[in-house]
Amino acid sequence: MKRIAYAYAAALFSVAIEKKAQAATLEQLTAAASLMSAEKRLMVFFRNPSIPSKEKNALIERAFASMPLVKNFLLLAVRRKVVHLAGDIAAAYKVMLDQSLGQEPVTITSAAELSNDKRRQLAATLAKMLGAGVIPDFKVDPGIMAGIVIRYRDKIIDGSIKGQYEALKRSLVLI
Numbered sequence: 001m002k003r004i005a006y007a008y009a010a011a012l013f014s015v016a017i018e019k020k021a022q023a024a025t026l027e028q029l030t031a032a033a034s035l036m037s038a039e040k041r042l043m044v045f046f047r048n049p050s051i052p053s054k055e056k057n058a059l060i061e062r063a064f065a066s067m068p069l070v071k072n073f074l075l076l077a078v079r080r081k082v083v084h085l086a087g088d089i090a091a092a093y094k095v096m097l098d099q100s101l102g103q104e105p106v107t108i109t110s111a112a113e114l115s116n117d118k119r120r121q122l123a124a125t126l127a128k129m130l131g132a133g134v135i136p137d138f139k140v141d142p143g144i145m146a147g148i149v150i151r152y153r154d155k156i157i158d159g160s161i162k163g164q165y166e167a168l169k170r171s172l173v174l175i
Contacts, residue, residue, distance in 0.1 A: 005088035012073050012089070013096045021069060026090070026097050028070040033086040035063075046083045053079065104132045107151040109139045111160070126150070 016025040036042050046056055056078050064071035077083040098105055106126055108114075114122070123136045130152065141149075144160035151157075158164075 002085060002088050004082060005085045006092045008073075008077065008082060008085070009089045009092035009096060012069075013093055013100075015073075016069065019069060022097050022100065025069055026093055028064075028067040029073070029086075029090045029093055032064060032067070032070055032074060033090040036083070036086050043084060046078055047081075098135055102132050103135050104130050104152055105135045105137065106130075107137045107139060109141050109144060109149040109151075109160075111140070111142055111144050111146050111148075113140055114138060122148075126152075 012025065012029070013022065016022045019025075036046075045051060045059070057075055060071060060074050060078065064074060074083065074086075077086065077089075082089075095105055106123075108122060108126075119136065119138060123134050126134045126136070134152075144162045145165075147160040147163070149156065149158050149160050149163065
């Protein structure tokens with residue numbers, strides 16, 4: 001995640017805490033970011049330096065009038081020329097909200113689809129290991145051959161055959 005997106009998300013999150021609107025802000029920010037992502041013309045409009053700021057601000061004022069906190073945030077993002085990071089900012093904000101609620105997002109990649117029972121067992125084991133609830137995101141990547149790769153926070157636990165093969169290869173090069 002981009003460091004600048006994290007900084008903007010942290011600023012918005014602290015204001016949302018003051019307003020006691022953390023979850024609503026995430027919902028609104030995600031909707032705004034999705035709209036901007038889906039409507040490429042909108043992003044071109046906001047990033048075009050020949051369009052006066054007054055027009056950009058007017059569009060935000062109209063489009064997001066019912067979302068005052070997100071509206072003000074987007075006005076700032078346009079002024080600071082970081083509106084193109086709206087999706088990254090929303091993702092960083094979601095991580096902050098999840099963590100504040102004692103939830104840890106975890107990506108679990110396996111070579112084949114895991115059964116629901118295996119998914120539940122893995123999520124429960126990870127929750128015990130992390131000392132927090134987990135929000136698992138299960139992915140399938142046949143390229144890892146067998147085993148699983150777990151990503152959380154800034155850590156990677158690579159229990160895949162491919163990872164073990166790469167580690168062995170690196171160690172043989174050192175000999």
